[in-house]
Amino acid sequence: EAGVTQFPSHSVIEKGQTVTLRCDPISGHDNLYWYRRVMGKEIKFLLHFVKESKQDESGMPNNRFLAERTGGTYSTLKVQPAELEDSGVYFCASSQRLGLGVNYGYTFGSGTRLTVV
Amino acid sequence: DAKTTQPNSMESNEEEPVHLPCNHSTISGTDYIHWYRQLPSQGPEYVIHGLTSNVNNRMASLAIAEDRKSSTLILHRATLRDAAVYYCILSGGSNYKLTFGKGTLLTVNP
Numbered sequence: 001e002a003g004v005t006q007f008p009s010h011s012v013i014e015k016g017q018t019v020t021l022r023c024d025p026i027s028g029h030d031n032l033y034w035y036r037r038v039m040g041k042e043i044k045f046l047l048h049f050v051k052e053s054k055q056d057e058s059g060m061p062n063n064r065f066l067a068e069r070t071g072g073t074y075s076t077l078k079v080q081p082a083e084l085e086d087s088g089v090y091f092c093a094s095s096q097r098l099g100l101g102v103n104y105g106y107t108f109g110s111g112t113r114l115t116v117v
Numbered sequence: 118d119a120k121t122t123q124p125n126s127m128e129s130n131e132e133e134p135v136h137l138p139c140n141h142s143t144i145s146g147t148d149y150i151h152w153y154r155q156l157p158s159q160g161p162e163y164v165i166h167g168l169t170s171n172v173n174n175r176m177a178s179l180a181i182a183e184d185r186k187s188s189t190l191i192l193h194r195a196t197l198r199d200a201a202v203y204y205c206i207l208s209g210g211s212n213y214k215l216t217f218g219k220g221t222l223l224t225v226n227p
Contacts, residue, residue, distance in 0.1 A: 042217045042219060043215075045214045045216070110158070
């Protein structure tokens with residue numbers, strides 16, 4: 001099966017500009033997650049969709065970040081306006097069922113490396 | 118979230134077994150032990166998970182201590198492609214989030 005696809009793989013934008021990251025989960029996976037790693041820090045949870053609904057967005061850093069998942073398929077994460085501290089790698093993951101106590105884990109994409117200059 | 122403790126780095130030789138330890142003394146009864154790894158320039162990759170019993174899959178084995186306060190990820194024959202950062206993560210029940218720590222950087226020598 002196709003994996004989780006993210007694009008672009010790299011994005012370089014100027015401070016104050018807008019960037020939209022896209023994630024295509026594995027087909028049939030209702031759960032979609034966004035994580036990110038900023039420079040020198042650990043990978044952190046941002047938010048979780050179940051189909052088109054936001055289940056948990058407690059990890060979103062501020063209101064400059066907007067995630068959507070219209071129709072419960074692909075998801076976008078928009079940063080507007082971008083700041084220097086937003087630079088990092090943004091990962092998307094998907095899973096079939098809520099919870100991790102089952103016989104499979106999350107599948108992550110390769111990430112989008114965002115550089116804000 | 119329950120915390121895990123892993124060595125910062127480990128080194129192994131190719132084709133030798135590797136035992137990656139993880140301590141999780143505050144684990145709760147509903148926490149599963151998960152292992153992910155991250156190869157350079159890639160996203161994290163699921164390796165294995167377990168609750169109480171030892172687990173085996175095509176990638177690795179997971180040995181869980183009887184008191185569940187520690188576990189060991191076993192790569193039976195390390196290859197150069199196994200060089201990665203390995204993360205031991207506790208999660209389960211209604212807690213769907215993965216809380217990544219610093220992990221263990223595994224270096225495999227040819």
